[in-house]
Amino acid sequence: MKTNKQDLQEWKELCEWLSTKKGKAAYTDGIDVNQHLLSQEEIFVQMRKWMNENNVLPVFWSSGWGWRLRKDWKERLAKAEELI
Numbered sequence: 001m002k003t004n005k006q007d008l009q010e011w012k013e014l015c016e017w018l019s020t021k022k023g024k025a026a027y028t029d030g031i032d033v034n035q036h037l038l039s040q041e042e043i044f045v046q047m048r049k050w051m052n053e054n055n056v057l058p059v060f061w062s063s064g065w066g067w068r069l070r071k072d073w074k075e076r077l078a079k080a081e082e083l084i
Helices: 005-018 042-053 073-083
Strands: 059-062 066-069
Touching: 005 059, 005 066, 005 073
Parallel strands: none
Antiparallel strands: 059 066
16 A cells, blocks of 8 residues: 555654654554554555555654654655655
8 A cells, every 4th residue: 555645644744753752763552643554454454555666654663662763764654655
Protein backbone atom coordinates (compact mmCIF):
# COMPACT_ATOMS: atom_id res chain seq x y z
CA MET A 1 0.00 0.00 0.00
CA LYS A 2 1.41 3.31 -1.12
CA THR A 3 1.22 6.35 1.13
CA ASN A 4 -0.48 9.61 0.07
CA LYS A 5 -0.05 13.36 0.67
CA GLN A 6 -2.32 13.37 3.72
CA ASP A 7 -0.39 10.45 5.21
CA LEU A 8 2.88 12.28 4.56
CA GLN A 9 1.61 15.34 6.40
CA GLU A 10 0.75 13.13 9.36
CA TRP A 11 4.19 11.50 9.19
CA LYS A 12 5.77 14.97 9.19
CA GLU A 13 3.77 15.96 12.28
CA LEU A 14 4.77 12.74 14.03
CA CYS A 15 8.44 13.23 13.13
CA GLU A 16 8.44 16.86 14.23
CA TRP A 17 6.94 15.80 17.56
CA LEU A 18 9.50 12.99 17.98
CA SER A 19 12.30 15.46 17.23
CA THR A 20 11.40 17.30 20.45
CA LYS A 21 11.66 14.18 22.65
CA LYS A 22 14.68 12.89 24.55
CA GLY A 23 16.55 10.49 22.28
CA LYS A 24 14.10 11.46 19.52
CA ALA A 25 12.10 8.39 20.51
CA ALA A 26 8.90 7.29 22.23
CA TYR A 27 6.85 4.20 22.82
CA THR A 28 3.46 4.17 21.10
CA ASP A 29 1.61 4.78 24.35
CA GLY A 30 3.65 7.95 24.88
CA ILE A 31 2.99 9.43 21.44
CA ASP A 32 0.57 12.34 21.46
CA VAL A 33 0.14 12.79 17.70
CA ASN A 34 -0.77 10.39 14.91
CA GLN A 35 0.06 7.25 16.82
CA HIS A 36 -2.22 5.35 14.44
CA LEU A 37 0.65 5.52 11.88
CA LEU A 38 2.63 3.21 14.15
CA SER A 39 -0.28 0.97 15.09
CA GLN A 40 -0.57 -2.67 14.12
CA GLU A 41 -3.69 -2.11 12.01
CA GLU A 42 -3.14 -3.79 8.65
CA ILE A 43 -3.46 -0.59 6.59
CA PHE A 44 -0.68 1.10 8.58
CA VAL A 45 1.49 -2.03 8.61
CA GLN A 46 1.27 -2.10 4.81
CA MET A 47 2.02 1.63 4.57
CA ARG A 48 5.15 1.20 6.72
CA LYS A 49 6.13 -1.82 4.62
CA TRP A 50 5.90 0.25 1.41
CA MET A 51 7.92 3.06 3.01
CA ASN A 52 10.53 0.61 4.26
CA GLU A 53 10.82 -1.12 0.87
CA ASN A 54 11.38 2.29 -0.75
CA ASN A 55 13.88 3.33 1.93
CA VAL A 56 11.72 6.27 3.02
CA LEU A 57 10.46 5.12 6.44
CA PRO A 58 11.41 8.02 8.76
CA VAL A 59 11.33 5.99 11.99
CA PHE A 60 12.51 2.61 13.22
CA TRP A 61 11.84 0.40 16.23
CA SER A 62 14.65 0.28 18.74
CA SER A 63 14.59 -1.95 21.79
CA GLY A 64 14.80 0.20 24.89
CA TRP A 65 13.76 3.37 23.01
CA GLY A 66 10.56 2.46 21.17
CA TRP A 67 9.89 4.23 17.87
CA ARG A 68 12.96 6.26 17.07
CA LEU A 69 13.36 9.05 14.55
CA ARG A 70 15.98 8.54 11.83
CA LYS A 71 18.57 11.28 11.41
CA ASP A 72 17.62 11.73 7.75
CA TRP A 73 13.84 11.76 8.33
CA LYS A 74 13.30 14.99 6.38
CA GLU A 75 15.09 13.62 3.33
CA ARG A 76 13.14 10.35 3.56
CA LEU A 77 9.80 12.18 3.65
CA ALA A 78 10.85 14.35 0.69
CA LYS A 79 11.77 11.21 -1.26
CA ALA A 80 8.42 9.59 -0.31
CA GLU A 81 6.62 12.64 -1.66
CA GLU A 82 8.45 12.24 -4.97
CA LEU A 83 7.31 8.61 -5.15
CA ILE A 84 3.59 9.30 -4.72
